[in-house]
Amino acid sequence: MEKQFKVSEIEISYRPAYKLSEKPKVISSDTAYGVFNQCWNADKMQLLEEFKVMLLNRQNRVLGVLSVAQGGFSEVMIDPKVVFSAALKACASGIILAHNHPSAELCPSEADIRLTKKMMDGGTLLGIKVHDHIILSAYGYYSFTDEGMM
Structure with missing residues (x-):
């Protein structure tokens, strides 16, 4: 008699x-910033750090924007598995990362740079291009791509 295993069914949609x-x-970091800015809660921009990801198809059309995590005033913890599982689920060909700096300081921290590198490496492995990482504030944005950081 065959042993019956109890496993959960997983559905992807x-x-x-x-x-x-x-x-x-x-088509540019300015367009990406506009989409992210529209999705951000302006009341929290200077209060809490949040991390979002924009999912793109092959023609760089926006499939959606996912809120990944919310942190405190000075940091937010990101689990790359959450980002890439959403990208895979939506059959995204590319992603754009974004987080805000409540302090309004737009320069990336060392942690921001390390995270971007880690996400680029993961994207390469999965065939999902990380096009940019945008840091938003109430006063503008910083694009890793525009600044030659990617």
């Missing part, structure tokens, strides 16, 4: 809410 032609196309 993604339900796009808009036609492809209605989704914004990211």
Whole structure:
């Protein structure tokens, strides 16, 4: 008699809410900043650090923006598995990372630089391009790509 194993079934789904032609196309860091800024709660911008990821298709159309984590005033902890599992679930070809600095200081910290490198390495392994990492504040943004950091 065969032994019966108890395992959970896993279902993967993604339900796009808009036609492809209605989704914004990211052509620059300014476009990405505009999409992220629209998704950010302005009341929390200078209070809590948050991390979001924008999922993109092959034509750089926005599939969606995912809130990944919320932290305190000076840091937020990111689990790359959460980011890449969402990207894989949505069949994203690329992602753009973003987090805010409540202090309004736009320069990346050493931790920001290390995280970006780690995410780029993970993306390479999975065939998901990390296009940019944007740091937002109430007064503007910093693009790792624009500044030659990627």
